[in-house]
Amino acid sequence: MIDRQRARAILAKHVGGETLLRHSETVEAAMRHLAARYGGDPDEWGAVGLLHDIDFERYPHEHCAHVRELLGAEGLPESWLRAIESHGYGIVNQVKPETDMEKALYAVDELTGLVAATAVMRPSRSVLDLEPKSVMKKWKTPAFAAGCDRNVIARGAEMLGLEVGELVAETIAGMRKAAEALGLAGTPSA
Ligand SMILES: [Fe+2]
Incomplete structure (x- = not known):
């Protein structure tokens, strides 16, 4: 098992952009939380989220x-490499999510974007007081955060055996x- 510091060091070798780093950390947080629900190891699920x-x-x-080329050399387990590849299922490859960790990654990748976009639209700009129903309202507005593919999220929830609303609540809890x-704890008003 690699620790978080090592995972962050690996990430820093290949990702420099602020937005992608933030996205990686957001998916990490959601994955750590979902690990608890599915009996997974939060450190393992978190690292896979961070590096996905x-x-x-x-x-x-x-x-x-x-x-494989970038992470295989780091000595990461095959299960991690496969999990990371499988978040491209039906989009860029045919590596189908099979394990709970893989399904969770597939489900939260796009959803964290929708949750974050909903949070920062609100006066508090915070996820701390964000209710799942606010996200579900945006879910039904395709033009809002249009880059967050609702079909992928819905497919991911189904794989996990969750309603989309439940997955949204879990993702908010993790974030x-x-x-x-x-940066989602709210900004003090000027
Ligand atoms: Fe992603």
Whole structure:
């Protein structure tokens, strides 16, 4: 098991952009939380979340195809490499999410974006007082955060055996735990 510091060091080798780093940390937070629900190891699920977009900055048009090359050399377990590849299922490859960890990653990748976008639209700009119903309202507004693919999220929830609303609540709960670090704890009014 690699610790969080090592995972962050690996991430820093391949990802420099603020937005992608923030996204990686947001997915990490959601994954750590979901691990508890599914009996997984939060450190393992968190690291997979943190590293899932490892090849996106360097290979935006060959996403998920360079995971093995970049992470295999770090001595990460096969189960992690496969999990990371599987978040591109039906989008850039045919690696189907099979384990709970893989399904969770697939489900929260896009959803964290929708949750964060909903949070920062609100007066508090915080995830701490964000209710699932606010996200579900935005869920039904395709033009809002249009880049967050609702079909992928719905498919992910179904794989996990959750209603979308439940998955939203779990994702919010996970993001709350890291709200400060994610810049989603609210901004003091000027
Ligand atoms: Fe991602």
